[in-house]
Amino acid sequence: MSSRNAVRATALSLSLLFVLPPAARAGENATLPALPETEHFTIDPVVDGVLVAGGIGFAEMLSLILSTGEIRPTQPGSPDVLLSIDKYAVTQTIDPNANTRSTLGLYAAYGYALLDPILSGVRDGRHALLVDAILYAESIALTQAFTNATKIGVRRPRPLDYAQCGDVPADTPGCTSTDLQLSFFSGHASTTGAISATATYLAFMRTGPSHPRPWVTLGVGTLLTAFVSYERVRSGYHFPTDVIMGSLAGAGIGVLVPHFHRRPHTHENAYCAPPVIIGFGPTSRSSAEVTLGFRF
Numbered sequence: 485m486s487s488r489n490a491v492r493a494t495a496l497s498l499s500l501l502f503v504l505p506p507a508a509r510a511g512e513n514a515t516l517p518a519l520p521e522t523e524h525f526t527i528d529p530v531v532d533g534v535l536v537a538g539g540i541g542f543a544e545m546l547s548l549i550l551s552t553g554e555i556r557p558t559q560p561g562s563p564d565v566l567l568s569i570d571k572y573a574v575t576q577t578i579d580p581n582a583n584t585r586s587t588l589g590l591y592a593a594y595g596y597a598l599l600d601p602i603l604s605g606v607r608d609g610r611h612a613l614l615v616d617a618i619l620y621a622e623s624i625a626l627t628q629a630f631t632n633a634t635k636i637g638v639r640r641p642r643p644l645d646y647a648q649c650g651d652v653p654a655d656t657p658g659c660t661s662t663d664l665q666l667s668f669f670s671g672h673a674s675t676t677g678a679i680s681a682t683a684t685y686l687a688f689m690r691t692g693p694s695h696p697r698p699w700v701t702l703g704v705g706t707l708l709t710a711f712v713s714y715e716r717v718r719s720g721y722h723f724p725t726d727v728i729m730g731s732l733a734g735a736g737i738g739v740l741v742p743h744f745h746r747r748p749h750t751h752e753n754a755y756c757a758p759p760v761i762i763g764f765g766p767t768s769r770s771s772a773e774v775t776l777g778f779r780f
Contacts, residue, residue, distance in 0.1 A: 524689045525615045525745040532618050539625025546632040550662050557665040560641035560650050570723040573643040578720040586715035589708055590672050593679040597624065600683055604690070612690075615745075620682055623741045627678040627734050631671045634733075640668035644720040670722045673713045673730030674737075680705025681738025689742070709735075 549555070563574045597620040605613025642664055649659035684705055687698035713727035722730075 523611065524747060525619065525742060526747045527615055527618050527745060532622055536618070536621045536625045539622070539629040543625065543628040543632050546629075546636055550632075550636065550666065553660070553662055555636070555639075555662045557639075557641070557645070557660065557662060559659075560646045563646050563650070566723070567725060570725055573717055573720065573723045574646045576643075576718070576720075578644070578647075579715075579718040582715040582718035583721065586672050586712045586719060589712040589715065590676055593676045593708060593712075596683060597679045600686070604686070608690070616686060619686065619742050619745060620679065623678045623682045623738045624675060626741065627674050627737045628671065630733065630737065631669065631674045631730070634669060635666040635671070638668045639665045640723075640726070641665050642667040642721055643717075643723060647720065667722055668726050668729065669733060670713065670716050670727045670730035672716050673709060673722075673727040674734035676709045676712045677731040677734030678738035679734075680709050681735040682742055685739055685742045689746075 563571060566574065601613045601616035601620065604616045645659070645664040645667075649656065649664065652659060680701075684698060684702045687701040691697045693699075709731050713722075713731055716722040716727050717724055
């Protein structure tokens, strides 16, 4: 099949996914038994195990590489080229206790990620405990892997690097650490944002928007992420754009992980397909076609 025909076939497949109702896309006779109200998510031991183990392994391997000092930092340039929102991080008076406070905020998020699955297990049974624990672990693992990969790829100087090492020789003691150029983006902010987003998504799914719990979770998670982000800037370890991007990246992963684990369900006796549909099929002896569809 020519590339033009393949594009047309893909467009047709996408059009059918958008236009046809859920029952028609999955088959008029396709039905599923009603699920218990507490079983909103499904997990796959192989897929989720690989994602969690791979994410943690990738993040830890990058951390080990960064800790060796083999990647030598380059001397930062002039702070005049920074965005106006970031210049404050270089000229501010650094708070020596801000690093500790931001780490305590991160530990509080980790503590909630450990506690929330236990509470789900008490309320809804062991299956809910296992599902929530895996979703939190996957969100954290993928966020940290993505964060470390971005850090090592961008290698942005930290505000401390600009303030302490901008006008001195590159081999000055204290200015040779690889960590000085791992500013973008903030791992504290991304991990806290991911945990908060996953916690909020789970709360909305398990209790519904009419219950105060998901709104309290959303508010507390947002405030905690903002607190950690602010303290990272005050500590001199990150620019405002680092923590903004970290929070957004972590929140995005924290929402997508539980969202892609939602179980197919029935609605008005018809099967509702998952929100993201990936199709694969041969088009001729020598080619194949992959389609990606979204259901709104």
